[in-house]
Amino acid sequence: MEREIAYWKKLYTVFIVGIVLLFIISFVWNLYKENKSIYELAKIEANASYNKDLLYRRWAAMHGGVYVPVTELTQPNKYLVFIPERDIETKSGKKLTLMNPAYITRQVFALAEEQYGVKGHITSLRPIRPENKPDDWEADALLTFEQGNKEYSSLEKIDGKRYMRYMHAMTVEQGCLRCHAPQGYKVGEIRGGISVSVPMDKYYVIFNSRVVSLVTSHLLILLIVFFVSFFAYKRFKYELIKRFAIQRKITESEAELHEQNQEYLALNEQYKAQNDELQEAKERAEESDRLKTSFLQNMSHEIRTP
Template sequence: MLSAAVVLMYQDYAYANVLAKHEAVVSVNKDLAYRSWVASHGGVYVPITDKTLPNTYLSHIKNRDVNTSASQQLTLMNPAYTLSQMMKDYSELYGTKGHITSRILMNPKNKPDSWEEKALEDVEITREAVYEKAIIDSEEYFRYLSPLVTEKSCLKCHAFQGYKIGDIRGGVSVSIPMKKFYEEAFSHSVVNASVIIIIYLLGLGVIFYGRRKTREILEDKIKDYEQHIFSLVNIIETRDSYTAGHTQRVAKYSVLIAKEMGFNEEKVDDMYRACMLHDIGKISTPDSILLKPGKLNALEYEIIKEHVVVSYELLSNVDIYKEIAEIVRHHHEHYDGSGYPQGLKGDEIPILSQIMTVADAFDAMTTNRIYKPRKSVKEAIKELNALSSKQFSTQIVNAATIALEDIEIEMSITQRPKSKIERERFAYFYKDQVTGIYNKEYLEFVLAYNHSDEFDMKYASGVYLHSFNQYNKKYGWAEGDKLLKKFAKILDGSGRNDLVFRIYGDDFVILNKQQIEIESYISNLEEVLIDTGITITYRHFDMREKDIKNIHDLEELL
């Protein structure tokens, strides 16, 4: 719009020159037409007055002055003298300066000024009109000089100067003041500028309104899209019920650390969104690994590490998440280069990724894990500092120490199952495939948390089968498995046992909250083993007295 205004202003002032030239041409043509008319009549006779005196330069002409009556005397006015007189009157009335000039003078008043002198030289060569803008008495004028060509009628007065027909005898010069044209151009420019400003303001209003509406629509779409994405994250967390709320907590901790480090609102927002989506790649992790509550083996660990790459690929293909995809990709890198997926170290790791790494670790430390009870905030911060410059950036750990020191951890946060359904899903990984009762890994878990109200088992019994290998050799593994399954079913179905575990091939453990007389139903188990050659032995003891805290303690007793 500004360019348009400048162009229009330039055109207005350029057009002022066109108008001035047009007026100059019209003025000169009018003068030449009048002169031609006078010349065609050999001059005109006018009354002699104080304003119109006889032309002294025509004194050589007979009958220059004539008497028409006793009271009136006329004098001959030649074309040049008549035109000069008219130009003088016109200049006084309208400001347009007219001048008849020549390089061979008959009247000194017709002497050319410096511009006219140069213009006459050009005219004699080109026989074309000359024009340009020039300054006269500190005012700008448009100057125009048209050549005077000698005609037969001109020789009556100018033959003695040596002119011949067709010679350039001089020129008619006119000077048009530019002020009025510039004023008109300025007025026109003001009108144009006003129109442009109005259009510009209206355009701005439309643009701002359109941008605001577009932004609102885009924000709504992004909000809806993110709600769908966050819903997907919630589905993943529901799928992995033992880490429910993990992303929200990591986002909360990361934002606090980022603000402590002085990041602006835009970066803090990137931090939050990256945290909310940092585990989205777990959608590709098999349930058998993702939901496994126990420790992962080497292969399983390699598979679950792929979730960061999947997260990156998913997010980098969405325009609104391209910037945060790189943050998510490296949130498992370690400051010393021992992390994954690329083994970056130090400042090679994006700073927001480093913040998320600290927040992620802090949440893991302050959450009850399967084999590891949660730490207090103070203990977690102490461990972060112990790993400073190794797993974590010292700068970020220092910020986290300040940002998280007063954080309140929800006591109910745990990886352990709470509902009946969660327990069943949980136990799915801890069921013995042959007998259907619990396995050794679940016994280890129960012993680790036996101090809580969730289990609180007080008594343990060990049941051992002897000579089972001979039975397998005689009847085959399939028959052996059937016998084990039948035995375990009776052992688990007595109705008095809280938890029954198969810990080795043919050894079993029973945990009870109430003391039982195991001898009272051993006879039922012995009936299953009649004619098999298999015998039973058992032991029973109080877990509190023996201070059993893990499976190693139990194995020593059994």
């Protein structure tokens, strides 16, 4: 009995260890999926931001740029001095300056960073403006574009904060040549890219809430499995011990019956032996009576016959 109980106890332990390992694997896998999901969501936002930037950039290029009032914030672009009528004046005397797509994009980037924390940067391995020089991450991305890739993304830290950094290759279009023709750009060439950096804080809030849900659900299910399996094991062990107890009683009863049967057989043999002895004694007594009677008859006959 002890051996079988020990066997089932070992089997139950293996089952519990297996369940724990299964839940750990499930938790790690779901954690990986959630992390990947957060990464993809941030990448989708970054890509959407890039597409938006590309659209108004194309719109501005389609119109050859946009004239806007000269202000402290919007000064004439010194890199467009070769363009005729870079600066014009209305009949009322208002001074206007031409904003090319890149200039417009930079101002939109500044507003996006100020209001939403999303950073944007137009860059190239051969920038016109020094401010457009790529950082190390952007330089790596631009090198992959030269190898045929169209986009590049990863999670990086900027000023101690986590960002989804995304960069897409920028192809030279016909509208780009008005400003970039002097650099020898040709339509269809990849001459730079737009990088977008999306703050990950809001995504990590979502991720952390999902992690809490994952931990809670896994622990709850694990506890339920533990309790159900524990009580099932206890019940099984009780039934097993009960079965062994019944078997032991049956075995003891069989042994007792066998012993009683042996005693009965022994008594029966003893009774038979005693009965045989009594029969022999009876036969001897009868023989003795017969001989005695025969003797007396003979004596009586001799007495009556002189």
